[in-house]
Amino acid sequence: MKFLNRIPKRHALMLGATLMVGAALVGIPIGKSQFISQTAIAQSPAASGSRAVLVGGPATVRRLTESQYRATIADIFGADATIAGNFERGQREKGLLSLGTSRSNVSASSLEQYHVSAQSIASYAMKEGNRDRILPCKPASANQFDEACAQQFVQKIGTLLFRRPVTGGETTRYVQAARFGQDKLGDFYKGLQHTLAGMLVAPEFLMRIERTVQGGTELDSWSKASRLSFLLTDASPDSELLRAAGAGELETDKGLARQVDRLMASPNYNRAVRAFFQDLLNFGDFAELNKDTTIFPAFNNKLVADAQEETLRTILDLLVTQRGDYRDIFTTRETYLTRSLGIVYHMPVAPRNDWQKSQFPVESGRAGILSQASFLSLNSHPGVSSPTLRGKFIRQTFMCQKVPDPPANVSFSKFLGPEAVLPTARMRLVSHSENPVCAGCHRMTDPMGLTLENFDGLGAHRTHESGALIDASGKIGAKQVKDAVGLGLALHDDPQVPRCLTQKIFEAGAGYPAEVQEAFLNTINARFKQAGYRLPGLMRDLATSRNFYATNSGKPVTSALAAMDKGTRP
Amino acid sequence: MSRGISASKTALAAGGAVLAISALGIFAEDHTSILPSPAKAAVSVPAAPANGNVGFVVSSIDWATGPDADKISCPTGMTTLPEPYVTGNGGLTPGSPEALHRAARQKERSNACSFPEQAGPDPLHRTVVGQVGNVKGLNLDGQDSTSSDNSKAGTCGHENFRGVDGQTGIDNQFFRAVGCATGWQSTGGKRLFGQEMLTGAWGILISLKGVDSLVNDNDVRVGIYANGDPIQLSAARNPLDFATYNPDQDKRFRAETRGRIVNGVLTTDPVNVRFHSVTNTMRLERPMDAARLRMKIMPDGSLDGVMAGYAKIDEFYDFVVGYRNGKDEKGNLSARRNSADGSAGSAGVSCNGLYHAMKALADGERDSKTGKCNAISHAYRIKAIPAFVVEKPTQVASTARNHR
Numbered sequence: 001m002k003f004l005n006r007i008p009k010r011h012a013l014m015l016g017a018t019l020m021v022g023a024a025l026v027g028i029p030i031g032k033s034q035f036i037s038q039t040a041i042a043q044s045p046a047a048s049g050s051r052a053v054l055v056g057g058p059a060t061v062r063r064l065t066e067s068q069y070r071a072t073i074a075d076i077f078g079a080d081a082t083i084a085g086n087f088e089r090g091q092r093e094k095g096l097l098s099l100g101t102s103r104s105n106v107s108a109s110s111l112e113q114y115h116v117s118a119q120s121i122a123s124y125a126m127k128e129g130n131r132d133r134i135l136p137c138k139p140a141s142a143n144q145f146d147e148a149c150a151q152q153f154v155q156k157i158g159t160l161l162f163r164r165p166v167t168g169g170e171t172t173r174y175v176q177a178a179r180f181g182q183d184k185l186g187d188f189y190k191g192l193q194h195t196l197a198g199m200l201v202a203p204e205f206l207m208r209i210e211r212t213v214q215g216g217t218e219l220d221s222w223s224k225a226s227r228l229s230f231l232l233t234d235a236s237p238d239s240e241l242l243r244a245a246g247a248g249e250l251e252t253d254k255g256l257a258r259q260v261d262r263l264m265a266s267p268n269y270n271r272a273v274r275a276f277f278q279d280l281l282n283f284g285d286f287a288e289l290n291k292d293t294t295i296f297p298a299f300n301n302k303l304v305a306d307a308q309e310e311t312l313r314t315i316l317d318l319l320v321t322q323r324g325d326y327r328d329i330f331t332t333r334e335t336y337l338t339r340s341l342g343i344v345y346h347m348p349v350a351p352r353n354d355w356q357k358s359q360f361p362v363e364s365g366r367a368g369i370l371s372q373a374s375f376l377s378l379n380s381h382p383g384v385s386s387p388t389l390r391g392k393f394i395r396q397t398f399m400c401q402k403v404p405d406p407p408a409n410v411s412f413s414k415f416l417g418p419e420a421v422l423p424t425a426r427m428r429l430v431s432h433s434e435n436p437v438c439a440g441c442h443r444m445t446d447p448m449g450l451t452l453e454n455f456d457g458l459g460a461h462r463t464h465e466s467g468a469l470i471d472a473s474g475k476i477g478a479k480q481v482k483d484a485v486g487l488g489l490a491l492h493d494d495p496q497v498p499r500c501l502t503q504k505i506f507e508a509g510a511g512y513p514a515e516v517q518e519a520f521l522n523t524i525n526a527r528f529k530q531a532g533y534r535l536p537g538l539m540r541d542l543a544t545s546r547n548f549y550a551t552n553s554g555k556p557v558t559s560a561l562a563a564m565d566k567g568t569r570p
Numbered sequence: 571m572s573r574g575i576s577a578s579k580t581a582l583a584a585g586g587a588v589l590a591i592s593a594l595g596i597f598a599e600d601h602t603s604i605l606p607s608p609a610k611a612a613v614s615v616p617a618a619p620a621n622g623n624v625g626f627v628v629s630s631i632d633w634a635t636g637p638d639a640d641k642i643s644c645p646t647g648m649t650t651l652p653e654p655y656v657t658g659n660g661g662l663t664p665g666s667p668e669a670l671h672r673a674a675r676q677k678e679r680s681n682a683c684s685f686p687e688q689a690g691p692d693p694l695h696r697t698v699v700g701q702v703g704n705v706k707g708l709n710l711d712g713q714d715s716t717s718s719d720n721s722k723a724g725t726c727g728h729e730n731f732r733g734v735d736g737q738t739g740i741d742n743q744f745f746r747a748v749g750c751a752t753g754w755q756s757t758g759g760k761r762l763f764g765q766e767m768l769t770g771a772w773g774i775l776i777s778l779k780g781v782d783s784l785v786n787d788n789d790v791r792v793g794i795y796a797n798g799d800p801i802q803l804s805a806a807r808n809p810l811d812f813a814t815y816n817p818d819q820d821k822r823f824r825a826e827t828r829g830r831i832v833n834g835v836l837t838t839d840p841v842n843v844r845f846h847s848v849t850n851t852m853r854l855e856r857p858m859d860a861a862r863l864r865m866k867i868m869p870d871g872s873l874d875g876v877m878a879g880y881a882k883i884d885e886f887y888d889f890v891v892g893y894r895n896g897k898d899e900k901g902n903l904s905a906r907r908n909s910a911d912g913s914a915g916s917a918g919v920s921c922n923g924l925y926h927a928m929k930a931l932a933d934g935e936r937d938s939k940t941g942k943c944n945a946i947s948h949a950y951r952i953k954a955i956p957a958f959v960v961e962k963p964t965q966v967a968s969t970a971r972n973h974r
Binding site for chain 1 (some may be wrong): 804810
């Protein structure tokens, strides 16, 4: 860790360094009963009255995702703070970048980009017109080093960036760096800019480093604050949350609940929900999405951006604004359109440069986000749709099922070879599935994906493919459905679907695979169901539960149980 | 989203089925057109949408001038501009057409485009002679006239053309005026103004309301508007189907009339229309009086046909080559108006030559006192693709927005 401590002076030397951040994920026994908050337990027969075991996972070291980095910088320095560097594509784990951050490393080129961003952010922060807002003090003179002011700056900004109080040693080092900067550059603010750039490439900022107390069974308050803040705002804790952490308020259920409710009432909660679904829906892959524009002439960058935004607006409106049933995202005909999207959907959009809340007509055959252009285009090939990709994504993302990758030597000649004369995807897939090596997986994916075949590789409606009438019927489990609307209804009614969301949100928030939390998640999911599958309620239950912050390895936690029995948790 | 038949039909018909019926083989008003005769042909068009509203954006537009000049249509050759090729006296014979042309241009060089009437006719300007076949346009005056026939009120005697399928009575005197000039041949520079439309500078919308059937409907309400939005294009710069557009809200750029669909062919009653036009960054206006559409509704839901009518000579001259009222983006008279001489020259005509040719060939809006016609018939070949025409009080967003 000495290396980390030298960063303010030598952050330029870090450019070639690679920092492994994957905290070893420890196998954790699954407890038969779980500790959750009292509210949950009161309605959980499985846990009620039993001697519960507080099951947790590892304390993690997680790299900030791009959205977390951007949101944190915006919160601390302002929404228009310049972030000049590019972001490395994250590692996806169980379908989530936010989970893969526990296992990713930082390449030399990525560190170089962090450095570029750090320089641009520090420059922005110390620019005249911005610095008075960001600095907690004003130096007596810009030409003379004001140590007290530099200290205040390091402590204020360092605490926000490192998500915990800056230690005395760190303060000294960063103040020294500021002095060094002023000596070389002749200006107090330039000195602060220099040290701020150092803080912005420090692992303490770029990594969410969790620390434990109580013999490793619980996160410390600062780490709890971080886990909570990233779950509910997609950003580092704000000053109030850090204050509450420092005051020990997160150690009481009442104090924790107060902070949870405060964060969920803020506009940043929407940001967190957006970020979660952006991650869940794999929107990061849009950066590399390509379509054959001779086949899909409406495809362009604007459409790509609007398609993602359409889905996110649909989700936010339904789940947060309307506090609707999560399962309705598979059936709703409500949507938001721009003129770019109107071209794909063949729908009029009156505003020139704005969004229009719309409703897909019944005869459009569209229902839910799976019939929107974002899902349909992302899970297709450049020139054609792909029932297999679509079905695979649905099973993995919304049902938490594992679909194996195709074998390396799979033959696609039925699709791509000169003998590929079968006009519809169904015909091609039936032919392809004659290969027993392929049939197993395709039986999982294709019956589901084929229900979306009335939408081409961009998401436009069609009735025919290559002149042949499309049969969009399919099967979800034992349920026969005839089209995309039927698929949406089947998913809506499938209990695996909301249970999967519960798991995904936990994994995104806690940063480790949720298998060890199965019983806990079942209980949380039961509450989710009882409350009508309202997402804010689910997230609140998670955020106020002890399991979300627990880091033990399955041993009984007497003190926690005692607290629960005394009814001190809300 | 390929612009396949299936997709277009589906949207146009709002999910309805495609109709395919046997046509009766007649036109209600059989004015000559470029369209092949549909007699006995099957008509396959999308079903009408439930709300009866269908919209289109013009995706391609071109002068209906042609066929290209030959020894029969231009027996004395092409309109020429000898000046650039003659230096000094150049051996010009005093009194020769070349000498007269040069004298006129030297005398009024700077003003020949601004005051073409003062420059006088250009003796080197050539016009199309005879009936000529395969000419695109419509029979606007309802007669198959010859130069001696000027009996119908409002018109002046002129010789009509024959249409694509041998139809007679085609009125397209503008073709007669420019058919012997290089700029209006099939590869001529003046045929490229449709590309300018694709820059988003201006555009045309067509809306049909009260449509019960796109095969036969004896009464539909037709709107012909200047487009208030830039046309939406693919990366390959092809217009996209089913984009939404706001019509220009200025009454001068909005026209509404009645029409009818017979065997999948839309024809409309005459109405004055006016569109924007942008040339050399100048904002101009493109008017057409008593404009009529004759458009075939294609199986993919698009329109293909002709818009024909008249335009007052001076207005017409101004946007074709004269630019006398060309304005800049702030609405002031544009300094680029002096590009008129070069523009006319590149099209193979002189300003005064074209102006006086059009005056001489004018066949519409006859002044009852003087007996002279003030407007000239002309036509555009037009294709239009499905679009949503949405009325919304708003500013014009295309380049032409500061025209007024």
